[in-house]
Amino acid sequence: MTAGLKTNLPVFIVVIPMxxxxxxxxxxxxxxxxxxxxxxxxxxxxxxAAWLAHMVLYEKDFPVKYIMGGWPAPWGIELVIGNLAALxxxxxxxxxxxxxxxxxxxxxKEVGPKQRIARFYVLYLLLIxxxxxxxxxxxxxxxxxxxxxVTLSCCGLVSSRKGHGAAKAAFNYLILATLGSALVLxxxxxxxxxxxxxxxxxxxxxLGRVWQSSPHTVWMALSFxxxxxxxxxxxxxxxVWLPDAxxxxxSPASALLSGLAIKGYIISFMKILYVIFGHTLMQEYGxxxxxxxxxxxAIIIGSLSALLQKRLKRRLxxxxxxxxxxxxxxxxxxxxxxxxxxxxxxxxxxxIKSLLFLAxxxxxSATGKENIRDxxxxxxxxxxxxxxxxxxxxxxxxxxxxxxxxxxxxxxxxSLGAGDILSVTVIIIGSILCAAYLLPIIRIAYFEPAPEAxxxxxxxxxxxxxxxxxxxxxxxxxxxxxxIELAGRAAAELLLIQ
Amino acid sequence: xxDYILKRIVAVILPFxxxxxxxxxxxxxxxxxxxxxxxxxxxxxxxxxxxxxxxDEGRRILPESVLVWTExxxxxxxxxxxxxxxFKGVPFLANLLAGFKPGTPGSLxxxxxxxxxxxxxxxxxxxxxxxxxxxxKEE
Numbered sequence: 001m002t003a004g005l006k007t008n009l010p011v012f013i014v015v016i017p018m019x020x021x022x023x024x025x026x027x028x029x030x031x032x033x034x035x036x037x038x039x040x041x042x043x044x045x046x047x048x049a050a051w052l053a054h055m056v057l058y059e060k061d062f063p064v065k066y067i068m069g070g071w072p073a074p075w076g077i078e079l080v081i082g083n084l085a086a087l088x089x090x091x092x093x094x095x096x097x098x099x100x101x102x103x104x105x106x107x108x109k110e111v112g113p114k115q116r117i118a119r120f121y122v123l124y125l126l127l128i129x130x131x132x133x134x135x136x137x138x139x140x141x142x143x144x145x146x147x148x149x150v151t152l153s154c155c156g157l158v159s160s161r162k163g164h165g166a167a168k169a170a171f172n173y174l175i176l177a178t179l180g181s182a183l184v185l186x187x188x189x190x191x192x193x194x195x196x197x198x199x200x201x202x203x204x205x206x207l208g209r210v211w212q213s214s215p216h217t218v219w220m221a222l223s224f225x226x227x228x229x230x231x232x233x234x235x236x237x238x239x240v241w242l243p244d245a246x247x248x249x250x251s252p253a254s255a256l257l258s259g260l261a262i263k264g265y266i267i268s269f270m271k272i273l274y275v276i277f278g279h280t281l282m283q284e285y286g287x288x289x290x291x292x293x294x295x296x297x298a299i300i301i302g303s304l305s306a307l308l309q310k311r312l313k314r315r316l317x318x319x320x321x322x323x324x325x326x327x328x329x330x331x332x333x334x335x336x337x338x339x340x341x342x343x344x345x346x347x348x349x350x351x352i353k354s355l356l357f358l359a360x361x362x363x364x365s366a367t368g369k370e371n372i373r374d375x376x377x378x379x380x381x382x383x384x385x386x387x388x389x390x391x392x393x394x395x396x397x398x399x400x401x402x403x404x405x406x407x408x409x410x411x412x413x414x415s416l417g418a419g420d421i422l423s424v425t426v427i428i429i430g431s432i433l434c435a436a437y438l439l440p441i442i443r444i445a446y447f448e449p450a451p452e453a454x455x456x457x458x459x460x461x462x463x464x465x466x467x468x469x470x471x472x473x474x475x476x477x478x479x480x481x482x483x484i485e486l487a488g489r490a491a492a493e494l495l496l497i498q
Numbered sequence: 499x500x501d502y503i504l505k506r507i508v509a510v511i512l513p514f515x516x517x518x519x520x521x522x523x524x525x526x527x528x529x530x531x532x533x534x535x536x537x538x539x540x541x542x543x544x545x546x547x548x549x550x551x552x553x554d555e556g557r558r559i560l561p562e563s564v565l566v567w568t569e570x571x572x573x574x575x576x577x578x579x580x581x582x583x584x585f586k587g588v589p590f591l592a593n594l595l596a597g598f599k600p601g602t603p604g605s606l607x608x609x610x611x612x613x614x615x616x617x618x619x620x621x622x623x624x625x626x627x628x629x630x631x632x633x634x635k636e637e
Contacts, residue, residue, distance in 0.1 A: 004587065069589055070594075070595040
């Protein structure tokens with residue numbers, strides 16, 4: 001029994017959330033059952049992810065390849081359970097459980113009647129399952145299908161909020177994301193035409209042989225994939241959909257979108273770049289330089305535009321644009337420390353940004369005010385929401401002993417290792433700008449007199465969710481051991497492949 | 499609609515349309531077509547019915563609860579068939595490895611697991627299409 005469970009664990013992690021998602025509409029009237037089922041699935045997911053990470057860390061026979069349906073590699077679909085997959089699946093589990101807890105009482109206010117809440121949970125589980133699939137699949141077409149599942153469920157999550165603004169934002173997002181999907185599909189098509197393989201390792205080996213005979217096609221594939229995933233991951237000039245979509249969505253959905261969905265695309269892009277194209281080709285086509293430059297521009301412009309925002313959730317959304325810049329910058333550094341930095345920053349930003357969005361959502365739904373200026377004195381009336389918000393802000397700025405520091409530290413080490421002083425400077429300026437747009441919120445919340453109003457902390461499940469995530473932020477900063485180990489091994493693997 | 503001829507013709511054609519849809523679904527393994535095309539044809543029979551006889555009549559023969567159940571059940575059916583492989587100790591969605599018979603090529607029950615899978619997908623596609631039609635028509 002345990003042996004069967006252990007060998008099939010990767011399939012279960014992907015498939016169980018998806019199938020439970022499809023079963024949920026049948027008992028849409030009993031919202032308590034749905035909440036219970038979702039919580040149970042998430043708890044199981046957390047246990048499975050922890051088990052998987054433990055096995056990957058401490059057992060000799062990993063990474064393992066799982067062959068779907070028993071059809072071997074070039075024909076069938078492979079799942080690879082390695083360090084990268086274990087790291088990302090663990091992140092998904094850590095973030096999504098508190099989000100599910102938070103959603104319990106929040107959704108009635110933001111989403112509406114029971115039918116719509118049931119649909120919200122369906123999309124939530126689909127998103128989680130598809131993201132886990134993106135982390136472990138080793139098949140290019142599978143990547144495209146999962147990208148589509150994630151995109152469509154994200155659009156659904158954005159539009160699930162009451163009111164017209166959300167529908168409009170979701171429509172904008174849908175149009176741009178569809179464009180991105182088309183580009184991704186085109187890029188995958190070019191790779192398939194060139195190599196005749198959809199399996200990543202076979203495609204990579206074949207690409208190494210044929211790229212010199214048709215360099216332009218490789219260039220097309222690379223640029224299509226770059227722009228496609230750039231749109232999806234909201235890389236700087238292509239980020240226009242993100243601020244609307246992420247600030248209009250219901251708070252639990254914003255937390256998921258900003259925290260996890262974007263990271264899924266970045267993980268896929270990372271696998272495509274490093275596993276399929278590999279170091280030689282990326283050097284040849286100058287991708288590293290582009291990644292670093294675009295990352296730096298994204299950090300500066302994203303932070304500056306966040307500074308200009310007057311609404312709380314929009315400021316957080318623009319902050320995500322800036323943080324995506326860090327992740328792409330790390331991808332372009334092409335050394336172990338840089339990649340480790342990207343992975344660790346990805347994990348910590350997932351936890352931090354979901355905490356920020358949840359805390360902001362709690363504050364906004366208690367006070368009914370969206371502008372930062374109106375939140376005077378909210379810190380003393382809602383100690384838990386604002387306290388966790390403060391922890392997350394300090395961590396995002398990169399103070400030591402909190403999780404953001406570790407990612408930024410490795411990014412700086414990576415830039416120094418690559419001899420790139422400019423990107424070190426940009427990372428540090430980015431941190432200062434981050435402090436400049438987050439600390440005023442905290443100052444207004446704590447040090448300005450509060451009006452006479454009955455603002456209270458949210459209910460118990462929501463408090464628990466906030467505290468769990470805050471504990472995650474602190475724990476990742478104080479005891480990052482397993483995560484650093486996993487990220488380090490994943491980075492070494494990605495760089496070793498050629 | 500009050501058109502007597504149209505109603506009579508639809509009443510005669512309807513079972514055949516439905517049956518042809520299931521024919522395409524079940525032969526998806528061995529001939530062109532498959533679960534998506536067949537599911538659309540099955541859905542089309544209900545869509546034609548509720549266009550001619552009115553939406554209320556369509557809702558009466560296919561209430562929303564039935565649609566939700568078939569939609570979920572189609573997917574669950576797929577998942578359960580996938581689990582058979584795991585219970586037999588081979589990978590998820592294994593076909594011949596899990597002991598399904600290949601059958602004679604070209605006949606209805608050839609391809610082991612595939613006709614069963616396409617049945618699940620076909621039912622799901624059909625109910626999704628009908629749901630979409632009803633939703634759009636109502637708004």
